[in-house]
Amino acid sequence: MELLLAVTIGILVATSVYMMLDRNVLRFLFGLVLLSNAVNLVIFAAGRLTVGAPPLIADGAYAPDGPIANALPQALVLTAIVIGFGLLAFALALVYRTYMSLGTVNSDEMRIAEPEEAKK
Amino acid sequence: MAEDYTKVPRFMGGPAGWISIVFPAVLFVYFMGLLPEVAEVPILRGMDWVPSLGIRLSVLLDGLSMTFALLITGIGTAVTLYSSRYLGDHPHYPRFVCYLLAFMVGMLGLVLSDNLLSIFVFWEVTTISSYLLIGFNADKAVSRRSALQALLVTGAGGLTLLAGIIVLGNVAGTYEVSGIVAQGDLIRNHPMYLAILLMFLAGAFTKSAQVPFHFWLPNAMAAPTPVSAYLHSATMVKAGIFLMARMNPVLGDTPVWFWVLTIFGGVTAVFASVMAIRQTDIKQVLAYTTLMALGTLTMLIGAGTHYAISAAMLFLVVHSLYKAALFLMIGIVDHSTGTRDANTLSGLGRAMPLTAIAAALAALSMAGIPPLVGFVGKEYMYKAGLGLEGGAMYWVIAMTFAASALMFVAGGIVAWKPFTGKMGQTPHKAHEGPWQMLAGPLVLGALSLTFGLLPDLLGEYIVGPAARAVYGPHEDLHLHLWGGFNAALYLSLATFAAGWLLYLCHQKLRGFLARFEASNPVDFDAGWDRLLDGFKAFAAWQTALIQNGSLQRYMAVIFATFIVLVGGTYLFKGAFDGAIGLSAAEVHPVQWTVLALIIVGAILVTWTHSRMTAVAGMGVVGIGVSLIFITFSAPDVAITQLLVEVLVVVLVSLVMLRLPYLPRRSTKTFRAGHAVIAGGVGAVITFLMLSVLGSDFDPRLTEFFEKSSYPDAHGRNIVNVILVDFRALDTFGEITVVTMAAIAAYALLRGIKKSTPDEKET
Incomplete structure (x- = not known):
């Protein structure tokens, strides 16, 4: 399973990078969403995969009995998911606002900060 | 000198001036007090500074550092006294004093350090203070360019030196000079020897302006004259010489060392002497004679015999005495008449008799005429040359002869012509300088005479111990004004004759050199500009690409x-x-x-x-x-x-x-x-x-959370416990980020109706 998951993550990353190389900022944004999913999977899988043993402690016990899933990456991924959502929401607002102000979603046409130099 | 600033009246430069004069004077007296002790046994003290990196704050006061320390503080006193009058009413004089004192501390630290890494730190302090002082008149483009050029050339050399220091430190296992000196043979036979040597020489040659890195020094004359006298003649440019002398027991005494130093030094000395004759600005003449001195010193250290090292140490002192005096003198002339043009200045002796005396003493020493100490120095150089064998002997003697004869000419241009003959037309009417400015050149000139008459005083306390520090133990050094009829004396006489002839036709010579220079395609200064332009073009190309x-x-x-x-x-x-x-x-x-x-x-x-x-x-x-x-x-x-x-x-x-x-x-x-x-x-x-x-x-962290989740945080869901308890601050940060994103998004979208052209969205 680890092998297949690694390959899947690779494909996910490849598609997101391809999207992020587009000059349409909307597609860039889609790439960002895919990439944050891929990164979450990377963090999660790096803590090793365990089937059917959530990191919970039974009633009355002081510590889990027997091996359970690694809790630490789960906590990290939880944080990452929420932050990723915040990032996406903000970026979406930014794209929307940019389109309203500049009338384009093509990053090559957004040149207020870096105007095209006069051709020599 | 054009005084294009609003004067701020200050008596002797105000508090800043007083501090700057008293500080080096007190240190000078202190070092003088240590002189007899150091002449016997070097003083070595220190304490750990950054022990993990092997950096110690250690002081090595031997003959070499003592010589430099006395020059730095002694000439420093003369220069600060001089500056208090020369620049004392300049609006930025306190700033100038800060730079000058920073330099003084850096230079003292450089010569007194026993640790190579702290030597490097102080080395850079002198580079930066030199940059600030050259660019003191920052409203002039020439000053800024010269300052930047000096900084980049010596800074690049400094970084190369750092690399050399690190390699040497790794080879020797210590950064303490006193420890490295003991391992000279090990280092000379090490495979990295050549790399270390070249990196050290890159530092020394850029700092001490050897050809082909010489061009920054004449440009550095954009600095106020006291700075030229102090940094770019008497002290800072000799830091490279100091480094080579310090490293002589470690890196010296190999064929590479010998030939690289003697050839580069010799070429620099002769090239600079010829260029000195070419100049009409007297300050530029002095700048090129300084280059000549630096070249000669490099050549003598390279020659490496006891005679050569002693001659180098002697010439080091001799040159600092006469050159600082000459620079200060030309500052007085400039201040008084408003020009430094060798063609305009003449007949000043009547109006400025004291300046003329100081100039004469210094210039006689530079020309190497008895009974000034310059004569003793030149005799010693010839003796050093005669002590070598084969081609090396001819090379060193030829270079010394050419340079000395041309120094004779330069002395004439600088100190004979301006003061004799008919009074020339100058922008201001010539008048004698104030005592603060005369004191330095007169005292230095008097010292040149005293040491000329009593050379053993210099030999026993300063040059002898310095030569021992560089060369190693050797029998005592005896300096003579009169050494009998010998080859050195005949060479001296020949030098005078050649110098005299050259002086007579120096104006024709200058014209010829000017024509040659105009047709000469090799121009280091212009090459420097092309190099910088190339860098900028590369940066522009690379920026456009990426x-x-x-x-x-x-x-x-x-x-x-x-x-x-x-x-x-x-x-x-x-x-x-x-x-x-x-x-x-x-x-x-x-x-x-x-x-x-x-x-x-x-x-x-x-x-x-x-x-x-x-x-x-x-x-x-x-x-x-x-x-x-x-x-x-x-x-x-x-x-x-x-x-x-x-x-x-x-x-x-x-x-x-x-x-x-x-x-x-x-x-x-x-x-x-x-x-x-x-x-x-x-x-x-x-x-x-x-x-x-x-x-x-590695499950340690996970096991910790599994074990302590319930006993410490009373939670059964370990993931939740981590989020709200063990890493609660992280979660708090996360909430903050999401809130910030929401606020920012709101701010972005708020005014959208007003500012948008509608009907765009399909």
């Missing part, structure tokens, strides 16, 4: 860098080995399905040109990821992922209603280059994952 303002290009560069750095590291380090044990066996059909779902979703997003299909694809991927979480025992994460995924889809769909369709062109055009980069990043990540999963897992 930072062309296109987001696409930036992303491509970033991802390509990631592939090269991470992928390259993995390839070279062979980190893929761990991945071999993994296999695709024992995969449940449900898991196959989930993975297939993710892949299909991702490809759908990439492929489609419909916004809604893309959103749906993203949703599929998100749900697939949350299914993976639930499969592998992460229910909390799965729930969050599912909720967030729904929110994302809703949010994106809402915005989509207002945004344009995805253009078909960009969707259907397959971008091969981008696909390669994307595939590369994906492959690197896959291999990264495989090697992580194939390596051993």
Whole structure:
């Protein structure tokens, strides 16, 4: 399973990078969403995969009995998911606002900060 | 000197002036008090500074550093006294004093340090203070250019020196000079010897302005005259000489050392002497004679015999005495008459008798005429040359002869012509300088005479111990004014004759040299400009290539860098080995399905040109990821992922209603280059994952959370305990980030109705 998951993550990353190389900022944004999913999977899988043993402690016990899933990456991924959502929401607002102000979603046409130099 | 500033009246420069005069004077007296002790045994003291890096703050006061310390503080006193009058009413005089004192401290630290790393630190202090002092008249473009040139040339040399110091420190196992000196043979036979030597010489040659790095020094004359006298003649430019002398017991006494130093030094000395005759600005004449002195010193240190080292140490003192006096003298003339042009100045002796006396004493010493100490110095150089063998003897004697004869001419240009003959027409009427400015040159001139008459005084307390520090133990040095009829004396007489002849025709010579210079294609100063222009053009080209303002290009560069750095590291380090044990066996059909779902979703997003299909694809991927979480025992994460995924889809769909369709062109055009980069990043990540999963897992942190979750935090859901208890601040930060994003998004969208042209959104 680890092998297949690694390959899947690779494909996910490849598609997101391809999207992020587009000059349409909307597609860039889609790439960002895919990439944050891929990164979450990377963090999660790096803590090793365990089937059917959530990191919970039974009633009355002081510590889990027997091996359970690694809790630490789960906590990290939880944080990452929420932050990723915040990032996406903000970026979406930014794209929307940019389109309203500049009338384009093509990053090559957004040149207020870096105007095209006069051709020599 | 053009006084184009508003004067601020200060008596002797005000408090800043007083401090700057008293500080070196007190130190000078202190070092004089130590002189008899140091002449016997060097003083070595120190304490640890950065022990982990082997950096000690240690002081080595032997004959060499004593000589330099006395020059720095003694001439420093003369120069600060002089400056208090010369620049005392300048609005930025306190700033000038700060720079000058910073330099003084740096230079003292440099010569007194026993640790190579602290020598480097002080070396850079002198570089930076020299930069600030050359650029003191910062409103002039010439000053700024000269300052920057000096900084870049000596700074580059300084960095090379640092590399050399580190290599030497590794070879010797210590950065203490006293410790390294003991291992001279080991280092000379080490395979890294040549590299160390060249790096040290790069530092020394740039600092001490040897050809081909000489061009910054004449330009540095843009600095106020006291600075030229102090830094760019008497002290700072001799830091390179100091370094070579210090390192002589370690790096010296090899054929490479001998030939590199004697050839570069000799060429510098003669080239500079010829160029000195060429100049009409007397300050420039002095700048080139300084180059000549530096070249001669380098050559003598390279020659390396006891005679040569003694001659170098003697000449070091002799030159500092007469050259500082001459610079200060020309400052007085400039101050008084408003010009430094050798063709204009003449007959000043009547109006400025004291200046003329100081100039005469210093110039006689420079020309090497008895009974001034310059004569003793020149005799010693000839003796050093005669003590060598074969080609080296002829080379050193020829170079010394040529340079000395030309020094005779330069002395005439600087101190004979301006003061004798008919009074010339100068911008201001000549008048005698004030006592603060006369004191320094007169005292220095008097010292040149005293040491000439009593050379043993100099030999016993200063030159002898200095030569011992550089050369090693040797019988005592005896200096004579009159050494009998010998080869050195005959050479001296020949020098005078040649110098006299050259002086008579020096104006014709100057014309000839000017014509030669005009037709000469090799111009170091212009070459420097071309080098800088080349750098700038390279930077512009590189910026245009990498930072062309296109987001696409930036992303491509970033991802390509990631592939090269991470992928390259993995390839070279062979980190893929761990991945071999993994296999695709024992995969449940449900898991196959989930993975297939993710892949299909991702490809759908990439492929489609419909916004809604893309959103749906993203949703599929998100749900697939949350299914993976639930499969592998992460229910909390799965729930969050599912909720967030729904929110994302809703949010994106809402915005989509207002945004344009995805253009078909960009969707259907397959971008091969981008696909390669994307595939590369994906492959690197896959291999990264495989090697992580194939390596051993360190469970210590996880075990800690499992053990302490209930006893310490009273929670049974370990993930939740981590989030709200062990890493509560992280979670707080996360909440802050989301809130900030919400506020920022609100701010972005708030005024949107007013400012938008409508009907654009289809």
